[in-house]
Amino acid sequence: LTHAIPNCFKCKTKTRKMKTVFIADNHPLTRKGITCMLKKNENFSIIGKASNAEELYQNLRNNAPDILIMEIDIPQITGINALRNIKTEVPGMRVLIFSTHPEEIYALRAIKSGAAGYVPKTATTKTFLKAMKQIAKGGIFLNEELTSTFTSRNVGESNAISRYKK
Secondary structure: OOOHHHHHHHHHHHOOOOEEEEEEOOOHHHHHHHHHHHHOOOOEEEEEEEOOHHHHHHHHHHOOOOEEEEOOEEOOEEHHHHHHHHHHHOOOOEEEEEEOOOHHHHHHHHHHOOOOEEEEOOOOHHHHHHHHHHHHOOOOEOOHHHHHHHHHHOOOOOOHHHHHOO
């Protein structure tokens, strides 16, 4: 009986809702690396992976995740238009763009098109996990340099980044 209370408390901490994650990237090593990184984190559960648009759309129709981690260019779809289409089909899903494309060119366009964050593939594990945590909480993630550049261009706006979130 004395062990029932600690186990009960332990149980409650384990039952908080994990965020479901889907990974869309045409590089097997990237998919595997993200999977290994997130398996160590009790806040996320990988529910699927895709290497092309057909696999991605099929999975999104059957079981949309809380968070989609996506390379901006995967076979059969490319660019910001793909992001817009995905957000139209699954508006409640959060999207983290994890890409090789230049952050200074694509990050703000991705946010304007419905992404919740942009992380370059040159980022550290710490930065990637910080982005995931921010996005899981409902926030938007951009690196500090882009955020300061963005906010300095929009002086006078009370919440400049959210202005671009659709």
